[in-house]
Amino acid sequence: MNLGELGEFGFIDKLKGGAISRGDSVIKGIGDDCAVIKLSSGKALLITTDILVEDIHFIRDLIPPYLLGRKSMAVNISDIAAMGGIPREAVISAAIPNSVSVEFLESLNDGFQSIAREFEINIVGGDTSGSPDRLVINIALIGEAFEDEILYRSGAKPGDTIFLTGTVGSSAAGLDALLKGHTEPEWQNLIEAHNNPAPHIAAGRLISGLKLAHSLIDISDGLVSDLGHICDESGVGAVISLDSIPVSDSTAKYIRRFKLDFDKTTLLSGEDYILLGTMPPDSLAIARDSLKSAGCGFYPIGEITANRGIALREADGSIKAITNRGFDHFKKP
Amino acid sequence: MNLGELGEFGFIDKLKGGAISRGDSVIKGIGDDCAVIKLSSGKALLITTDILVEDIHFIRDLIPPYLLGRKSMAVNISDIAAMGGIPREAVISAAIPNSVSVEFLESLNDGFQSIAREFEINIVGGDTSGSPDRLVINIALIGEAFEDEILYRSGAKPGDTIFLTGTVGSSAAGLDALLKGHTEPEWQNLIEAHNNPAPHIAAGRLISGLKLAHSLIDISDGLVSDLGHICDESGVGAVISLDSIPVSDSTAKYIRRFKLDFDKTTLLSGEDYILLGTMPPDSLAIARDSLKSAGCGFYPIGEITANRGIALREADGSIKAITNRGFDHFKKP
Numbered sequence: 001m002n003l004g005e006l007g008e009f010g011f012i013d014k015l016k017g018g019a020i021s022r023g024d025s026v027i028k029g030i031g032d033d034c035a036v037i038k039l040s041s042g043k044a045l046l047i048t049t050d051i052l053v054e055d056i057h058f059i060r061d062l063i064p065p066y067l068l069g070r071k072s073m074a075v076n077i078s079d080i081a082a083m084g085g086i087p088r089e090a091v092i093s094a095a096i097p098n099s100v101s102v103e104f105l106e107s108l109n110d111g112f113q114s115i116a117r118e119f120e121i122n123i124v125g126g127d128t129s130g131s132p133d134r135l136v137i138n139i140a141l142i143g144e145a146f147e148d149e150i151l152y153r154s155g156a157k158p159g160d161t162i163f164l165t166g167t168v169g170s171s172a173a174g175l176d177a178l179l180k181g182h183t184e185p186e187w188q189n190l191i192e193a194h195n196n197p198a199p200h201i202a203a204g205r206l207i208s209g210l211k212l213a214h215s216l217i218d219i220s221d222g223l224v225s226d227l228g229h230i231c232d233e234s235g236v237g238a239v240i241s242l243d244s245i246p247v248s249d250s251t252a253k254y255i256r257r258f259k260l261d262f263d264k265t266t267l268l269s270g271e272d273y274i275l276l277g278t279m280p281p282d283s284l285a286i287a288r289d290s291l292k293s294a295g296c297g298f299y300p301i302g303e304i305t306a307n308r309g310i311a312l313r314e315a316d317g318s319i320k321a322i323t324n325r326g327f328d329h330f331k332k333p
Numbered sequence: 334m335n336l337g338e339l340g341e342f343g344f345i346d347k348l349k350g351g352a353i354s355r356g357d358s359v360i361k362g363i364g365d366d367c368a369v370i371k372l373s374s375g376k377a378l379l380i381t382t383d384i385l386v387e388d389i390h391f392i393r394d395l396i397p398p399y400l401l402g403r404k405s406m407a408v409n410i411s412d413i414a415a416m417g418g419i420p421r422e423a424v425i426s427a428a429i430p431n432s433v434s435v436e437f438l439e440s441l442n443d444g445f446q447s448i449a450r451e452f453e454i455n456i457v458g459g460d461t462s463g464s465p466d467r468l469v470i471n472i473a474l475i476g477e478a479f480e481d482e483i484l485y486r487s488g489a490k491p492g493d494t495i496f497l498t499g500t501v502g503s504s505a506a507g508l509d510a511l512l513k514g515h516t517e518p519e520w521q522n523l524i525e526a527h528n529n530p531a532p533h534i535a536a537g538r539l540i541s542g543l544k545l546a547h548s549l550i551d552i553s554d555g556l557v558s559d560l561g562h563i564c565d566e567s568g569v570g571a572v573i574s575l576d577s578i579p580v581s582d583s584t585a586k587y588i589r590r591f592k593l594d595f596d597k598t599t600l601l602s603g604e605d606y607i608l609l610g611t612m613p614p615d616s617l618a619i620a621r622d623s624l625k626s627a628g629c630g631f632y633p634i635g636e637i638t639a640n641r642g643i644a645l646r647e648a649d650g651s652i653k654a655i656t657n658r659g660f661d662h663f664k665k666p
Contacts, residue, residue, distance in 0.1 A: 019456035035457030051426035051460050093384035093471050122359050123352035124368030127384050138426050140473030
């Protein structure tokens with residue numbers, strides 16, 4: 001068996017066994033957006049890490065180095081947002097081929113630092129290395145949260161309403177625009193959504209502080225895939241109402257203009273870095289008001305069910321099941 | 334200017350500027366073995382990260398995956414040892430080409446977990462990705478220490494005695510043996526020193542707990558290069574007595590047998606992952622007794638001087654200066 005057959009999530013499952021030596025301080029190990037470590041006085045440390053590999057996660061010619069720096073950090077910040085936490089300290093590793101200029105690295109570093117300043121993150125260390133050919137960036141980000149406010153993937157309950165804090169599909173449409181050279185001004189906001197995503201820390205903080213939600217995750221793999229993580233960890237299923245999926249006007253326009261598959265672009269494509277969560281229906285009004293008044297989005301899109309599996313409710317009320325859970329870096333489709 | 338001309342340390346210097354948004358909690362940012370973050374009640378968080386790139390840091394055919402897993406973790410544990418801390422939580426990222434088998438990954442993971450158990454480290458998370466061709470491993474490790482016991486690179490004072498906690502050159506001799514196919518039983522302990530280094534956590538804890546040392550670092554780049562880091566950060570110089578450099582019998586035998594350059598192998602080669610520190614001469618006896626009774630090595634090798642620069646004292650008493658500070662991943666010799 002090779003990794004292509006096992007898949008990324010299968011490999012992560014293998015890593016889980018036997019990884020904890022001192023169980024007392026670990027509230028959550030492998031298997032959520034962040035690890036959660038007990039600190040004193042009701043606080044907890046959040047830890048997350050993401051590796052970005054050239055030609056897997058980015059194409060060097062299609063993203064300016066400044067935005068590559070911002071995005072490398074943003075994907076980690078988004079994991080902290082998905083726990084309801086505050087990002088604090090980052091360490092950055094880079095394996096750098098000789099074909100990368102010092103000017104490129106300075107812009108990359110400007111990108112790291114600009115988003116770090118926006119979110120009041122300290123870049124406290126790192127490691128650099130040569131690389132035979134491809135640029136690789138790894139960031140580990142530490143955050144903190146009050147232990148009783150942290151939201152996990154595992155808390156969803158049947159009857160919960162599923163909600164999003166933003167629109168889906170813009171990043172996928174932006175990537176399509178980049179790959180096909182559709183760089184006209186009208187598609188720049190889609191390209192921006194792909195290259196310069198804005199992690200939803202404020203929304204995550206509000207949702208966790210309200211203590212109304214049962215689960216939370218960020219959309220990195222894709223709506224259906226990440227909802228699948230919540231369902232798997234919570235032992236539940238879900239029904240999504242297709243006509244309630246929030247899609248921006250320009251994303252919808254791009255999908256129509258270039259005849260993309262609407263469901264694939266909005267449900268199975270990743271990297272929107274918005275939040276997906278669940279909460280009881282009677283909490284929706286309070287959460288919506290709180291988020292809207294802070295300028296955050298709030299979109300109910302379906303319900304958690306006791307029956308496992310994820311299903312789509314079409315506009316005509318008919319239901320269809322989904323089997324493909326979106327993008328997996330290793331597994332062949 | 335490209336990275337080859339700037340060098341790794343030059344690039345890290347560039348990263349330092351503007352990296353700290355909230356200065357209040359950061360005791361030490363970029364520029365030591367670990368970052369140090371203030372916690373409550375006199376404790377501090379230590380954070381370090383290391384990236385290992387195939388064909389830069391390791392050759393896949395020359396190190397069994399189990400030992401690659403152990404070594405990837407060991408180099409980070411050694412950074413915690415160099416601050417006098419205790420390792421606690423690790424996150425592991427791996428970018429994995431399809432040419433890597435699941436069996437290889439299972440052995441790699443066994444290696445991560447075996448050394449984690451030995452040092453009571455929790456592996457709490459990670460990230461995996463595909464990779465077009467080369468295996469890349471990044472580990473970020475979090476430790477802790479009492480704030481008033483932490484040892485930095487910056488504390489060395491003129492008159493301090495320089496000491497080592499182990500022998501140097503074994504890792505370089507082991508790498509030479511691997512590259513030249515000298516895999517006979519008599520060189521296995523050298524190959525073991527290169528592929529399976531044992532980080533000096535116990536020695537680091539003892540040294541920091543005694544509160545007698547002024548500075549500490551681990552030997553990853555090489556004795557002269559790492560002593561140079563202490564001198565640069567402390568604004569001092571050093572004289573090393575060549576005939577006091579501790580070298581194991583088998584390393585000395587290997588150097589003679591295969592006509593390696595003795596000074597280059599012992600002074601300029603890295604990856605021994607022992608500790609190098611400085612303390613006042615009147616503390617040596619206490620430190621030596623404490624370390625020896627715990628089974629740790631302790632070898633005085635020279636003195637810190639007010640004059641900058643690093644010099645070698647030959648057996649005949651003559652002094653020569655050193656200019657080459659060992660291995661830099663980018664800079665051309």
